[in-house]
Amino acid sequence: MFHQIVNASKGKQIVMFLDYDGTLSPIVEDPDRAFMTNEMREAVRDVARYFPTAIVTGRCRDKVYSFVKLAGLYYAGSHGMDIKGPSKTRKYKKDHQALLFQPASKFLPMIDEVYKVLIEKTKSIPGAKVENNKFCISVHFRCVDEKMWAALAEQVGSALNDYPKLRLTQGRKVLEIRPIIKWDKGKALEFLLESLGYANSNNVLPVYIG
């Protein structure tokens, strides 16, 4: 595999995209305690020394930054709906603006409202945890008794009946609620490649680990 990457990268700029949970950090019961090790942080720091590097995650961008703690990287939080990073020219231009792109910003009030609704709807289910990821929401059931999973899904589904502009998907022991927009992690990758100057380029090898 490594040799294939080396061969494919000849003459090309590698751009690294790294998922967070289960990739940089182990999967743990409490999402607020999914810390990465110092060794992993140093490995990411090393990678970023050589290649433009982005963290791409379903989490809130600020939250993942508080775990990774590395400046100079791109961060695409909320499943790619919250992108921030240094501009390509930052070393050479005094007036550079940091990159910021939030294609779902009009959904913020709705997400905040639904977050409160979901807290209320799930409070009777022991172990359920609602996480506000800014432009999307996660409802965790890793610590919920399996017998209660259907009841939890029912509560979440019924809450969303009033919000046709939001959709529900499932991840690893988590229900994920996000706006119905034509945007996802893949689009975030394309956006970042374009802002790095590699739109439709044959001179780039994007590597996604996640």
Ligand SMILES: O=P(O)(O)OC[C@H]1O[C@H](O[C@H]2O[C@H](CO)[C@@H](O)[C@H](O)[C@H]2O)[C@H](O)[C@@H](O)[C@@H]1O
């Ligand atoms: O799209 P991802 O970046 O993979 O994000 C998916 C979810 O990741 C986090 O939850 C997962 O990791 C937790 C900590 O290890 C674990 O407790 C949980 O069961 C996993 O689903 C994050 O907390 C969620 O908000 C993301 O939706």
